Amino acid sequence: MSDGTPRLAVLGKPIAHSKSPDLHRAAYRRLGLDWSYERVEMDGAGVGEFVLSRDASWRGLSLTMPLKYEVVPALDEIDVVARLTGAANTVLFEGGRRLGFNTDVGGIVRSLTEAGLESARTAIIIGGGATAASAVVAVAELGVAHVRLLLRRPDAGESLVELGRSVGVIVEPEHVGALAHAEPVDLVVSTLPGGTDAGVAASAALATEALLLDVAYAPWPTALARQWGDGGGAVIDGRGMLLHQALLQVRVFVGGDPAAVLPDEAAVLDVMRESLR
Structure with a gap:
């Protein structure tokens, strides 16, 4: 994508069933952000190279099985929860660095x-x-x-x-x-x-x-x-866990921090919840 639109994706295998694109697209529409979010089928053997090869158009990644442990060696820094569990389900590309978070907890x-x-x-x-x-x-x-x-x-x-x-x-x-x-x-x-x-x-x-x-x-x-x-x-x-970990991921991608509350967050959560129905 060459139009400057920030890119995001969910990675995993299998991935066709994932509702993450619905959740994230609903959130970014409500926030007025023209961001793309796609699915990429990926196993553990390929995740490190994928993460390391992203260009400046990429904003972040959501990770599902079997990638949450395997991605960690490719990251420059991980948050305290990811460090504790050894698993990251979120990657933020910021300032040329690859930052990992765990929003599953x-x-x-x-x-x-x-x-x-x-x-x-x-x-x-x-x-x-x-x-x-x-x-x-x-x-x-x-x-x-x-x-x-x-x-x-x-x-x-x-x-x-x-x-x-x-x-x-x-x-x-x-x-x-x-x-x-x-x-x-x-x-x-x-x-x-x-x-x-x-x-x-x-x-x-x-x-x-x-x-x-x-x-x-x-x-x-x-x-x-x-x-x-x-x-x-x-x-x-699992939809409740999926919904709330995705909201925390949106906080990471928008504000750089899972504790950074979104503008009009209640409304964002509502449209994300609606996308699961």
């Missing part, structure tokens, strides 16, 4: 708070990737002291155990099969990609009494979300 906290969960003490997190790392930090912000981390390979959870120690949370890795007889907790966060089945149903007590945040949103409902719904349990799909 804020997206999780804001979506849960919006749903009425402002504090919790116990949680189960399913999955062990970059979004699970963000979930550990997010539940720590909500006051969670103990997390059962359910994985197909519990020995792969050591980095999240260490992350938990750094934020004051006891993280105990267990086999995902423990879901079948789990006692109720305040919150369950499934970080499995859309279309991925945990391979085991949750206990009836858990599905009835715990709030489920499933970060997936396409395809929907997931097997877990269907079980929660059939049992009358409370479920939040």
Whole structure:
């Protein structure tokens, strides 16, 4: 693009289902900014070269799986949340530098708070990737002291155990099969990609009494979300997290800082929310 329009994109694989372009385009229209935002299918092997080769027309990137860890070595600086989790889902090109941010933590906290969960003490997190790392930090912000981390390979959870120690949370890795007889907790966060089945149903007590945040949103409902719904349990799909992490990304791209509130931000959030319907 040679007309001077600032360029942005969401990177990931698969990426065709991503609603990020709808969210960001709605925000920039409301802000009166003629910015472009596209999808780029990209795996971890190519993300570093892609980031390093962007020219001055580029303003930023949103990153989804499987790129949030892989992008970090290509960045000049990362914010405190990205440093804590080791994962960046946002890249800002500014002054010839590549700056990384993690807005997933804020997206999780804001979506849960919006749903009425402002504090919790116990949680189960399913999955062990970059979004699970963000979930550990997010539940720590909500006051969670103990997390059962359910994985197909519990020995792969050591980095999240260490992350938990750094934020004051006891993280105990267990086999995902423990879901079948789990006692109720305040919150369950499934970080499995859309279309991925945990391979085991949750206990009836858990599905009835715990709030489920499933970060997936396409395809929907997931097997877990269907079980929660059939049992009358409370479920939040991943669109809330997607919406709120995207709002924080817009803050980064417009103001350079996820804490920089946008002009007429409530109206911006409204049009972004509407774009998800």
